[in-house]
Amino acid sequence: MPTKAVITGWGKCIPPVELTNNDLEKLSDTNDQWIVERTGIKSRRISHVDGTDLAELAGRRALAAADIEPEDLDLILVASTTPDLICPSVAAMVQERLGAVNCAAFDLNAACSGFIYATANAAGMIESGFVKKALVIGAEKLHGVMDYRDRSTSVLFGDGAGAAVYEAVEGEAGVLAVDLGADGSKGHTMVLKSMGTNGNVFNSLPPEEMALHFEGQAVFKIAVQGIAASVTRVLEDTGFDTEDVDVVIPHQANARIVDAATRLLKVDEAKVFSNIENLGNTGAASIPMAISDALDSNRINPGDIVVLSAFGGGVTWGSIVMRWGERTERLKIHDGELPPTDASVFEILEPNLRFFAEHHGLDPDAPIV
Numbered sequence: 001m002p003t004k005a006v007i008t009g010w011g012k013c014i015p016p017v018e019l020t021n022n023d024l025e026k027l028s029d030t031n032d033q034w035i036v037e038r039t040g041i042k043s044r045r046i047s048h049v050d051g052t053d054l055a056e057l058a059g060r061r062a063l064a065a066a067d068i069e070p071e072d073l074d075l076i077l078v079a080s081t082t083p084d085l086i087c088p089s090v091a092a093m094v095q096e097r098l099g100a101v102n103c104a105a106f107d108l109n110a111a112c113s114g115f116i117y118a119t120a121n122a123a124g125m126i127e128s129g130f131v132k133k134a135l136v137i138g139a140e141k142l143h144g145v146m147d148y149r150d151r152s153t154s155v156l157f158g159d160g161a162g163a164a165v166y167e168a169v170e171g172e173a174g175v176l177a178v179d180l181g182a183d184g185s186k187g188h189t190m191v192l193k194s195m196g197t198n199g200n201v202f203n204s205l206p207p208e209e210m211a212l213h214f215e216g217q218a219v220f221k222i223a224v225q226g227i228a229a230s231v232t233r234v235l236e237d238t239g240f241d242t243e244d245v246d247v248v249i250p251h252q253a254n255a256r257i258v259d260a261a262t263r264l265l266k267v268d269e270a271k272v273f274s275n276i277e278n279l280g281n282t283g284a285a286s287i288p289m290a291i292s293d294a295l296d297s298n299r300i301n302p303g304d305i306v307v308l309s310a311f312g313g314g315v316t317w318g319s320i321v322m323r324w325g326e327r328t329e330r331l332k333i334h335d336g337e338l339p340p341t342d343a344s345v346f347e348i349l350e351p352n353l354r355f356f357a358e359h360h361g362l363d364p365d366a367p368i369v
Contacts, residue, residue: 023346073135291308
């Protein structure tokens, strides 16, 4: 039987500091009702550590769940739009920290579609026989590029990391089909000019160019149509239709985007998994984090047909159909945690708020809230 890439381990890392809609009311002209009605988000997490720290912990938890030692890995692939550094890559830094001395490591940037693109790469290497065990991580520290006085973007995004271990397995389970695409002519709808979120991130560009540029209405239309078309194509490749699908795990971009795409595809809403309410849009981390939460809530069973789909800047899109393997419970649990912090959410956001203050005609030395 053919060899396929099967998820055998999973993990996530959620920073402890919460940024609620009530907190955002103190920073811009918004309120809880306005945010929830338009996004489905009530809160998101803000990281007090580097994105690489999030990626490392998510990776350790995924390896423990699969009961795999780091030195047995053949590949570490990290999807991120907000790496700490451009070079060395997050994947290389994670490799060093884990002691995964026998594997290749590189980063990939396809924005919010990153985990789909990374999985496609890992699955292809597994199917070719080049890789036997791969650790795929999605990690983002998006708060580092947010202007929190701009309600059009700041209400959406949060920090976090998710990871999955893919192993080569003979049989019917695993990645069955992949659809990837891009349209650079629409790249202007989501633009991030900054380089790396570590160090003096605010010194490279003026405030008006530093923050994530996000054209919400245009992105909504492109995303809904793109996700629906991509899922349709990937299901056609497998011979399945929406009735054959057991679980859909979309990129947690915005509840309205997910709902609209679901209706367009005529997918039963009960099959669609969502955890956006308390995590927000975590970019490339959203799908692996959602996979972990879906398993923890018993939404995925052995043999289930699972569809993953995402849309992101570039613009990019991608969908995957997989048949879930036998494992739905962790073999081991990694009990490590992030270092604790006593910092408040506004103390963590202080560099952002002071940097963008003059852009909004405010005194950067004035009290933050």
